[in-house]
């Protein structure tokens with residue numbers, strides 16, 4: 243059973259290396275800067291060039307969304323914004339939602355921040371919101387992301403062939419999902 247208050251409540255979730263906090267207007271500059279990072283754009287398949295105002299509007303309106311959860315990833319200690327993540331496409335009848343994460347620059351990757359952030363939000367998704375299934379799309383070339391999702395219990399469910407056209411080349415994307423009991427399975 244989904245607890246919609248856990249979704250609307252916009253939590254702060256603390257781990258050892260990262261803290262997840264509600265995405266708000268003060269994150270606009272950092273969010274906008276991340277949309278200009280060409281490698282992050284490639285890894286997320288982002289074709290659209292966002293204006294500063296579009297990003298500001300996005301950050302300002304996140305707190306009032308009651309059908310999705312958008313959190314900023316803050317490095318600990320230090321308090322630097324290092325990315326953002328979302329649970330979206332909520333389907334309460336089927337206790338399912340989609341997940342996306344993007345660290346805001348390549349210099350923040352490969353340090354364990356994304357894995358910790360993903361574990362924190364999945365714990366909240368399954369144990370507090372009451373979801374059964376969390377799914378995502380990832381490009382088949384994004385081996386670092388796939389490694390993180392596998393480590394958090396996701397498995398590949400399907401392949402969307404040539405779904406991305408990037409600089410003249412086509413790439414497949416994978417559908418991955420984690421079920422509540424996969425996430426809570428003791429590590430082998």
Ligand SMILES: CC(C)(COP(=O)(O)OP(=O)(O)OC[C@H]1O[C@@H](n2cnc3c(N)ncnc32)[C@H](O)[C@@H]1OP(=O)(O)O)[C@@H](O)C(=O)NCCC(=O)NCCS
Pocket residue numbers: 282285286325343344345346350351352353354355356357358379380381384385386387389390393
């Ligand atoms: C995807 C992302 C969230 C992962 O977070 P991260 O903090 O960089 O990842 P971590 O440091 O926690 O873990 C990376 C893991 O990938 C592994 N890895 C890195 N490059 C790899 C490669 N080429 N092949 C296989 N595994 C790889 C690392 O060894 C590590 O696993 P380990 O801890 O078992 O050694 C982050 O890199 C990111 O936001 N990238 C830019 C945007 C993006 O790709 N978003 C995802 C879109 S689906």
